[in-house]
Amino acid sequence: MASAFMPEQARVPPAVQSPPPPVSKFKIALCQLSVTADKERNIAHARKAIVDAAEKGAQLVLLPEIWNSPYSNDSFPVYAEDIDAGGGASPSSSMLAEVARSLHITIIGGSIPERAGDRLYNTCCVFGTDGKLMAKHRKIHLFDIDIPGKITFMESKTLTAGESPTIVDTDVGRIGIGICHDICFQELGMLYAARGAHFLCYPGAFNMTTGPLHWELLQRARAADNQLYVATCSPARDAGAGYVAWGHSTLVGPFGEVIATTEHEETTVIAEIDYSLIELRRSNLPLEKQRRGDLYQLVDVQRLNSG
Numbered sequence: 001m002a003s004a005f006m007p008e009q010a011r012v013p014p015a016v017q018s019p020p021p022p023v024s025k026f027k028i029a030l031c032q033l034s035v036t037a038d039k040e041r042n043i044a045h046a047r048k049a050i051v052d053a054a055e056k057g058a059q060l061v062l063l064p065e066i067w068n069s070p071y072s073n074d075s076f077p078v079y080a081e082d083i084d085a086g087g088g089a090s091p092s093s094s095m096l097a098e099v100a101r102s103l104h105i106t107i108i109g110g111s112i113p114e115r116a117g118d119r120l121y122n123t124c125c126v127f128g129t130d131g132k133l134m135a136k137h138r139k140i141h142l143f144d145i146d147i148p149g150k151i152t153f154m155e156s157k158t159l160t161a162g163e164s165p166t167i168v169d170t171d172v173g174r175i176g177i178g179i180c181h182d183i184c185f186q187e188l189g190m191l192y193a194a195r196g197a198h199f200l201c202y203p204g205a206f207n208m209t210t211g212p213l214h215w216e217l218l219q220r221a222r223a224a225d226n227q228l229y230v231a232t233c234s235p236a237r238d239a240g241a242g243y244v245a246w247g248h249s250t251l252v253g254p255f256g257e258v259i260a261t262t263e264h265e266e267t268t269v270i271a272e273i274d275y276s277l278i279e280l281r282r283s284n285l286p287l288e289k290q291r292r293g294d295l296y297q298l299v300d301v302q303r304l305n306s307g
């Protein structure tokens, strides 16, 4: 028999309405970069792609997961940078801060291996138009997979999982950040939507096994579930690399529609985001009003714990 009883800890504050976005329309660039073993080259190469994207009108630039280093457990400790140390300890994030400030754009800086004390994280830095570091997201769900004969990879061999969801108010809207495998967990996307996000950004590097099946499916699902924009950005594919990335960086709109995408070569996808579509889709199909909060609820643990 159905019960009306709702345990105390499942009573969460109501969802936050998305605040009016600071811009209604803007261009985003997804820089699907080639990545090599040469870190200096990777940094200069990323800078050039960002400058080119800004020249084409992009106000928000998204980079791939692990764009300054090969994606491997051997490389993470070697390429890791101490983002908080200052004084040139993180050439990758210094470049992003400088270019965001000089071009007056918002950058979601993909991810790089981060060193913090004796731990390593897979970390995304968000820079505002003044070049300030606005947020740092450490990948919450580490990618451990074992499909014999196809793909085995254990991020947990070297990396530590982040402990916090990351949502950030930028000049181009309220953005929820996830890194790659974080996209598989729908609760995180729902949580960001419940906290008023307009947009979810996932730097990612899916592979040749899960990429064809899950990459676009998950992006469209997160967008359609939550009626907001979703963008992903992958490294370009290098068939000779130890880890072969799927590519296919994509922007999805709030009806689950693919707005812009690409294949696996190096390129920059530039597309327009129109936030008025979020309201349109939410009034066409009012999922939030139809939701049966009397039967099930998402528990926002952080909001519960903060009283």
Ligand SMILES: O=C(O)CCC(=O)C(=O)O
Residues within 6 Å of the ligand: 065, 142, 143, 179, 180, 181, 182, 184, 204, 205, 206, 207, 210, 211, 214
């Ligand atoms: O979830 C997947 O299938 C791929 C995830 C991944 O490649 C990653 O987290 O780096």
